Amino acid sequence: MPTRLTIIGAGPGGYVAAIRAAQMGAQVTVVEENEVGGTCLNRGCIPTKTLIASTEALEHARNAAEFGIELTGEVRYNLNKIRERKDRVVELQIKGIRALFKSRGITLISGKGSLLSEDVVRSVQTDGATQDIRSDRIIIATGSRPARVAGFPFDGETVMTSDDAVQLKSVPKHLLIIGAGVIGCEFAFIYRSLGSAVTLVELLPRALSTEDEDMSGIIERELKKAKIALITSASVVTIVKTAGGVMTTSLSSGQEVKADAVLVSIGRSLNTEHLRLEDAGLAAGSRGEITVNEKMETSIPGIYAVGDVTGKMMLAHVASHQGIVAAENALGGDEHMNYASVPAGIFTRPEIGSVGLREHQAREQGIAVSVGRFPYRALGKAHAAGEITGLFKVIADAATDRVLGVHICGARASDLVHEGALAIRLGATARQLGDMVHAHPTFAEGIGEAAEDVFGRAIHVPGERRERR
Ligand code: FAD
Numbered sequence: 001m002p003t004r005l006t007i008i009g010a011g012p013g014g015y016v017a018a019i020r021a022a023q024m025g026a027q028v029t030v031v032e033e034n035e036v037g038g039t040c041l042n043r044g045c046i047p048t049k050t051l052i053a054s055t056e057a058l059e060h061a062r063n064a065a066e067f068g069i070e071l072t073g074e075v076r077y078n079l080n081k082i083r084e085r086k087d088r089v090v091e092l093q094i095k096g097i098r099a100l101f102k103s104r105g106i107t108l109i110s111g112k113g114s115l116l117s118e119d120v121v122r123s124v125q126t127d128g129a130t131q132d133i134r135s136d137r138i139i140i141a142t143g144s145r146p147a148r149v150a151g152f153p154f155d156g157e158t159v160m161t162s163d164d165a166v167q168l169k170s171v172p173k174h175l176l177i178i179g180a181g182v183i184g185c186e187f188a189f190i191y192r193s194l195g196s197a198v199t200l201v202e203l204l205p206r207a208l209s210t211e212d213e214d215m216s217g218i219i220e221r222e223l224k225k226a227k228i229a230l231i232t233s234a235s236v237v238t239i240v241k242t243a244g245g246v247m248t249t250s251l252s253s254g255q256e257v258k259a260d261a262v263l264v265s266i267g268r269s270l271n272t273e274h275l276r277l278e279d280a281g282l283a284a285g286s287r288g289e290i291t292v293n294e295k296m297e298t299s300i301p302g303i304y305a306v307g308d309v310t311g312k313m314m315l316a317h318v319a320s321h322q323g324i325v326a327a328e329n330a331l332g333g334d335e336h337m338n339y340a341s342v343p344a345g346i347f348t349r350p351e352i353g354s355v356g357l358r359e360h361q362a363r364e365q366g367i368a369v370s371v372g373r374f375p376y377r378a379l380g381k382a383h384a385a386g387e388i389t390g391l392f393k394v395i396a397d398a399a400t401d402r403v404l405g406v407h408i409c410g411a412r413a414s415d416l417v418h419e420g421a422l423a424i425r426l427g428a429t430a431r432q433l434g435d436m437v438h439a440h441p442t443f444a445e446g447i448g449e450a451a452e453d454v455f456g457r458a459i460h461v462p463g464e465r466r467e468r469r
Pocket residue numbers: 008009010011012013014031032033034035036037038039040041043044045046048111112113114141142143144145162166183271274275306307308309314315316317318319345347
């Protein structure tokens with residue numbers, strides 16, 4: 001008799017767990033109340049990156065003359081076509097997941113799942129019909145949704161969450177974005193390219209405050225270059241809709257900002273309310289995050305949780321990897337999550353790719369570090385590609401020379417950072433990273449040079465820097 005595994009939620013955590021469990025011979029049922037792919041595919045990673053691809057194409061067309069390309073006529077975009085392309089990309093991926101499920105014999109039930117007991121999941125359909133699924137193992141992967149501020153007049157059109165903004169129904173003349181975190185900054189560049197005047201308001205003293213300061217500093221400069229206003233150390237206290245659809249917002253600083261639309265991107269709330277966690281006796285933290293250990297086990301044997309709902313790193317690939325760990329452990333394995341070498345991409349213009357410790361984190365933890373930096377503009381490839389803005393940064397333990405962090409802001413940073421992830425994963429030293437031969441001409445040369453700069457030995461930087469150590 002195969003193990004009966006039920007998964008609640010078919011986002012990147014749940015659907016990947018389902019496939020791995022099916023590969024291992026389990027009888028898998030997935031309960032999903034919306035569409036497979038979850039936030040990531042329907043309202044997050046994929047639609048935003050598809051919109052970014054359109055705005056990048058637009059920026060390339062606007063800058064074509066720099067590359068010797070003469071476009072006759074005005075460079076224009078068609079909002080409907082941008083939206084349709086995004087919808088097509090999403091639809092294709094949804095079909096792909098559904099086909100994978102079918103090919104692996106995974107049962108997909110449309111309904112809202114909850115825990116009836118330690119071994120029964122109840123699914124309630126929209127028409128009220130219920131189905132109780134007896135399960136040997138359960139994985140909770142119900143994800144998250146945009147956090148809302150009580151009192152803000154959300155209407156999906158003029159006062160939006162990221163779920164609305166990604167639909168790109170219109171391009172407001174002036175968009176106010178509350179929260180200059182990852183999502184807020186990504187949308188700032190998207191809407192700015194499409195012609196909105198954009199103001200970002202951030203509670204903390206800097207944009208992208210979780211990133212290394214060198215990286216967020218570059219993005220703050222690029223926001224300025226793009227004429228995106230950034231107001232830091234301030235919060236929006238009230239939003240009042242006035243006649244003519246213009247919104248007046250007042251900030252904690254006493255400032256008033258008028259806008260045609262507001263995007264509230266202040267974080268995520270976890271989808272745990274309807275699960276009846278307390279009935280099952282599952283332990284949860286102060287934000288409602290389900291408590292898990294590194295094997296993704298909850299406080300109840302046989303019940304696992306993965307993805308955003310665990311409140312760890314809220315990233316799609318983390319959810320998926322946690323899903324693999326949970327599925328394998330649910331079926332007798334002994335897998336562990338390791339977050340130290342998880343890379344992350346931020347798809348601003350330019351991108352950020354980061355892995356491991358930020359310099360300020362190392363300082364806070366009292367770790368003495370040696371740091372190497374190398375600018376994009378010192379790379380031949382960067383000039384050839386017209387992408388000279390950016391920086392490579394390698395952070396190494398001063399005592400052992402082990403790579404602790406790699407941070408890149410610049411073209412293709414989200415791909416390039418994986419070399420740093422591998423270095424951290426394998427315990428490589430900065431010396432080894434610098435010794436590795438990097439192909440010329442590539443952006444990746446910058447990682448080798450930054451690693452060499454840890455010892456003051458980068459080749460393509462002026463002499464006084466080389467003699468630093
Ligand atoms: P989700 O993707 O939220 O999926 C949970 C699923 O569970 C949903 O389908 C939901 O309908 C379902 N569900 C919830 N409750 C129930 C229930 N009771 N019964 C049945 N089904 C239920 N991450 C990245 O790594 N890279 C990016 O570039 C990136 N960009 C993003 C951009 C935006 C605008 C947003 C909002 C997020 C982005 N993220 C990105 C984050 C990423 O989307 C999430 O970390 C990821 O989707 C989490 O996966 P999950 O499986 O835990 O949850």
